[in-house]
Amino acid sequence: MKHVAGRVRPVALAGERLLPVLPALRPLLPEGGLRRGSVMAVGGSTSLALALVAAASAAGSWCAAVGVGRPPVGPRAAAELGVVLERFPLVAAAPGATRGGWAWAVAALLDAVDVVVAWLPPRLRPADARRLAARGRERGSVLVVVGAERWPEVVDVRLALVASSWEGVGDGHGRLLARRVDVVATGRGAAARQRRAALWLPAAGGGVAPAQAFPVKSTWARTAE
Amino acid sequence: MSPVRTLVVHCPEWPVVATGLSLARPVAVVASGRVVACSVPARDEGVEAGLRRRQAEARCPSLVVVEHDPARDVRAFEPVVAAVESFAPRVEVTRPGTCSLATRGPSRYFGGDEALAARVAEQVSTVTAGACRVGVADGPFAAEQAAHAGTIVPPGGSAAFLASLPVSVLEPAVDTLADGSALVDLWERLGIRTLGDLAVLPAAAVLGRFGPAGAVAHRLARGLDDRPLWARTPPPDLATAAELDPPVESVETAAFVAKTLADGLFARLAEQGLAATSVGIEAETEHGESLARLWRLPAGLDAAALAQRVRWQLEGWLLASGGDRPTAGLTLLRLAPDEVRPDHGRQLGFWGGEGAGAERAARALARLQGMLGHEAVVTGVVAGGRGPAEEARLVPWGDEPSVDGAGRPERRRLLHSTGGEIPPWPGHLPPPAPAIVHSEPRPAAVVDTAGTPVGVTGRAGATGAPARLSIDGGPWADVAAWAGPWPCDERWWDARNHRRRARWQVVTTTGAAHLLAVEGGRWSVEATYD
Numbered sequence: 001m002k003h004v005a006g007r008v009r010p011v012a013l014a015g016e017r018l019l020p021v022l023p024a025l026r027p028l029l030p031e032g033g034l035r036r037g038s039v040m041a042v043g044g045s046t047s048l049a050l051a052l053v054a055a056a057s058a059a060g061s062w063c064a065a066v067g068v069g070r071p072p073v074g075p076r077a078a079a080e081l082g083v084v085l086e087r088f089p090l091v092a093a094a095p096g097a098t099r100g101g102w103a104w105a106v107a108a109l110l111d112a113v114d115v116v117v118a119w120l121p122p123r124l125r126p127a128d129a130r131r132l133a134a135r136g137r138e139r140g141s142v143l144v145v146v147g148a149e150r151w152p153e154v155v156d157v158r159l160a161l162v163a164s165s166w167e168g169v170g171d172g173h174g175r176l177l178a179r180r181v182d183v184v185a186t187g188r189g190a191a192a193r194q195r196r197a198a199l200w201l202p203a204a205g206g207g208v209a210p211a212q213a214f215p216v217k218s219t220w221a222r223t224a225e
Numbered sequence: 226m227s228p229v230r231t232l233v234v235h236c237p238e239w240p241v242v243a244t245g246l247s248l249a250r251p252v253a254v255v256a257s258g259r260v261v262a263c264s265v266p267a268r269d270e271g272v273e274a275g276l277r278r279r280q281a282e283a284r285c286p287s288l289v290v291v292e293h294d295p296a297r298d299v300r301a302f303e304p305v306v307a308a309v310e311s312f313a314p315r316v317e318v319t320r321p322g323t324c325s326l327a328t329r330g331p332s333r334y335f336g337g338d339e340a341l342a343a344r345v346a347e348q349v350s351t352v353t354a355g356a357c358r359v360g361v362a363d364g365p366f367a368a369e370q371a372a373h374a375g376t377i378v379p380p381g382g383s384a385a386f387l388a389s390l391p392v393s394v395l396e397p398a399v400d401t402l403a404d405g406s407a408l409v410d411l412w413e414r415l416g417i418r419t420l421g422d423l424a425v426l427p428a429a430a431v432l433g434r435f436g437p438a439g440a441v442a443h444r445l446a447r448g449l450d451d452r453p454l455w456a457r458t459p460p461p462d463l464a465t466a467a468e469l470d471p472p473v474e475s476v477e478t479a480a481f482v483a484k485t486l487a488d489g490l491f492a493r494l495a496e497q498g499l500a501a502t503s504v505g506i507e508a509e510t511e512h513g514e515s516l517a518r519l520w521r522l523p524a525g526l527d528a529a530a531l532a533q534r535v536r537w538q539l540e541g542w543l544l545a546s547g548g549d550r551p552t553a554g555l556t557l558l559r560l561a562p563d564e565v566r567p568d569h570g571r572q573l574g575f576w577g578g579e580g581a582g583a584e585r586a587a588r589a590l591a592r593l594q595g596m597l598g599h600e601a602v603v604t605g606v607v608a609g610g611r612g613p614a615e616e617a618r619l620v621p622w623g624d625e626p627s628v629d630g631a632g633r634p635e636r637r638r639l640l641h642s643t644g645g646e647i648p649p650w651p652g653h654l655p656p657p658a659p660a661i662v663h664s665e666p667r668p669a670a671v672v673d674t675a676g677t678p679v680g681v682t683g684r685a686g687a688t689g690a691p692a693r694l695s696i697d698g699g700p701w702a703d704v705a706a707w708a709g710p711w712p713c714d715e716r717w718w719d720a721r722n723h724r725r726r727a728r729w730q731v732v733t734t735t736g737a738a739h740l741l742a743v744e745g746g747r748w749s750v751e752a753t754y755d
Contacts (some may be wrong), residue, residue, distance in 0.1 A: 075605020
């Protein structure tokens with residue numbers, strides 16, 4: 001009987017363990033997607049966190065944002081990056097470590113949705129962080145922590161914005177059009193090797209697009225040839 | 226078995242009557258920017274249901290516009306139902322403004338349908354300022370149409386009475402099953418203009434061509450009941466009840482309990498393959514008072530819609546004025562299906578689909594909402610507006626996007642998801658949208674190279690070039706680039722809500738970009754491009 005049970009148990013396919021990410025972000029992640037059960041940290045940019053969950057959300061996954069008080073997400077920006085707002089509730093947790101507090105809310109969401117984007121409270125006990133990471137691992141959901149530097153535990157992948165420059169706005173004229181950023185990914189295990197990507201976040205016209213790693217002025221490039 | 230002989234009390238334009246305003250004045254009730262009901266003087270000026278608010282105001286400048294509130298309608302309708310209930314128990318509320326009563330017993334007692342209708346009309350007119358029409362016919366649908374006309378249809382005469390009515394009267398009845406207006410439009414284009422035209426078609430052909438909604442409409446048009454004949458009183462174990470200990474006095478708490486009860490009821494019904502056509506909402510208070518009301522559910526309604534009706538009813542009881550309010554908190558809440566029919570169900574996708582995930586998420590979010598409060602779990606809805614706060618509205622989880630009270634953008638439901646469709650809203654912020662929208666704008670200061678605060682001239686020009694920026698009294702950051710000012714003069718016709726401000730985009734040398742607003746000389750950070 002046990003033998004048969006072992007044979008009919010569904011096999012977890014690699015594709016089911018990974019949630020998709022936008023093509024431009026794939027080079028930053030060792031497996032090219034969000035691995036279920038992992039903890040990711042995003043530093044320095046809200047839109048990077050939103051871009052990270054956009055493809056999973058568009059593919060039908062439920063995502064949620066949670067913080068102490070309402071997470072400061074602009075729904076319109078999230079929608080422009082590709083997040084489906086109907087499946088992206090914003091949860092305002094109560095302050096404190098009691099029932100209804102931040103850790104409780106995150107744990108409840110990890111049980112229920114595929115990706116939880118969490119804005120960290122001012123103080124977080126390492127024990128709570130460990131417990132949440134274990135909860136996510138057990139339930140197969142991804143925890144994306146915003147404000148990476150205050151997460152007291154090791155994370156699987158840490159994405160950080162190291163440089164950013166806005167295009168389109170001048171000295172009293174124009175308007176913000178696009179932002180060119182450099183994102184560095186570090187982590188442990190397969191992600192230990194540092195990866196770097198230059199991106200348009202947001203790209204002109206919305207979404208995320210890869211940018212050239214080293215900006216080459218087109219005129220210069222032509223003369224060099 | 227012919228349909229049950231029914232008496233329907235219909236109060237026309239109920240949402241207007243419920244506002245409590247004088248009906249001698251032009252009053253219109255609007256929901257999502259469109260008129261849903263208006264008073265007689267307003268109708269004389271050309272206002273009608275379906276008009277945009279602005280069009281209505283243009284036709285009748287003295288129009289008093291009131292936002293629609295379904296709970297208020299229920300609250301105000303409660304005395305009317307009580308008045309009808311004095312003739313016989315088991316009054317069914319179809320919707321606020323319309324309720325029905327089976328006439329077999331009371332008609333015999335009061336000496337015929339005419340006598341009963343006259344007495345009911347008299348009784349109702351003592352408790353409401355608005356008009357009231359009473360109609361009697363076989364079956365609730367025919368009776369409702371009779372009530373609109375204010376006539377009494379003789380037994381067996383429903384089909385003949387309905388035959389001359391236009392097909393558009395079917396629209397609300399089939400709306401929960403299909404797009405009612407599209408179906409009516411299709412019939413009209415096919416030359417089926419009256420219920421009589423529809424009734425002569427063979428039933429099988431109607432079902433084949435127009436689907437379940439068409440079949441229901443066909444039954445109604447023939448003077449039959451929309452619910453099939455095997456509607457029966459359900460076994461008592463289908464009712465779900467919750468004892469409330471400690472007793473509950475707030476609508477919020479009771480409504481939360483009602484939500485779980487409604488979910489439980491629908492789950493039980495689903496197990497048996499049934500759907501409820503009418504549900505009794507019953508409550509008991511600490512002092513032993515018992516409150517009960519029957520609500521009729523159109524086909525295709527889900528648990529959330531039932532929970533919303535329970536919420537309205539609870540508001541009607543708990544927020545009633547004076548002596549009608551229960552004297553103590555509620556100790557028991559019970560939802561009992563009064564009539565059930567077999568549920569033909571919904572065909573789910575073969576490959577599972579997203580049903581399970583959505584259900585799991587919905588359960589957890591409802592739990593979070595119960596713990597943290599109704600407003601603590603929200604979803605964003607892209608809407609029209611100029612500022613970042615108006616461009617996306619936050620709607621509490623589980624609420625209908627169009628009934629959030631603000632009620633402005635009418636196309637919100639269509640714009641719910643991706644940012645692909647941007648509503649044509651003159652003066653809105655150009656994309657990309659800021660990733661952080663501050664719930665409270667943060668105070669800021671902006672100075673030029675000489676250190677004098679930057680302002681906006683009367684002609685919407687900058688008094689100087691912004692050179693440094695400080696947020697929340699923090700350290701000064703140098704400005705690398707800026708654009709603006711973009712003036713925004715909102716609601717200039719409205720002295721109280723008039724706002725005049727100018728928006729700027731400012732990028733500092735650290736790479737941070739902010740959306741700033743200056744209003745009355747004070748700077749604030751509305752949003753951050755992060």
